[in-house]
Amino acid sequence: xxxxxxxxxxxxxxxxxxxxxxxxxxxxxxxxxxxxxxxxxxxxxxxxxxxxxxxxxxxxxxxxxxxxxxxxxxxxxxxxxxxxxxxxxxxxxxxxxxxxxxxxxxxxxxxxxxxx
Numbered sequence: 001x002x003x004x005x006x007x008x009x010x011x012x013x014x015x016x017x018x019x020x021x022x023x024x025x026x027x028x029x030x031x032x033x034x035x036x037x038x039x040x041x042x043x044x045x046x047x048x049x050x051x052x053x054x055x056x057x058x059x060x061x062x063x064x065x066x067x068x069x070x071x072x073x074x075x076x077x078x079x080x081x082x083x084x085x086x087x088x089x090x091x092x093x094x095x096x097x098x099x100x101x102x103x104x105x106x107x108x109x110x111x112x113x114x115x116x
Contacts, residue, residue, distance in 0.1 A: 012087055014074065019081040034078055042082050046075040 021031035034042050053068040080087065 008087075008091070011073065011077070015077045015081060015087050018074070018078045022081065031078055034075075035082060039079075039082055042075065042079050046072070046079050049075050 018031050021029050022035050024032040026033035026036040034045065049068060049072040053065060053072050056064040056068050077087075079085075080090070
């Protein structure tokens with residue numbers, strides 16, 4: 001399946017799907033199983049997927065990097081849903097940062113957030 005023309009809509013649908021799995025049977029839904037194991041396990045899985053994406057990037061395997069990136073985004077959506085963070089909140093932050101130098105943006109966060 002080609003990803004052209006899909007855009008953020010697929011991420012919004014994924015978010016709604018993972019959000020809807022909360023409280024479902026962990027025996028029949030991997031997402032429900034993650035929820036049942038709690039935030040630390042969800043965060044751990046996100047970290048594992050991030051490392052796997054980094055490994056594939058270093059190896060130079062574009063297809064594997066794309067696959068690991070999909071896994072990473074899925075686990076990120078589960079973590080967002082678990083924490084009650086809506087994608088549109090993140091999209092808004094990204095939109096606010098558009099056109100701002102990454103260096104300038106990081107510097108403004110350090111000045112405004114006590115050095116974060």
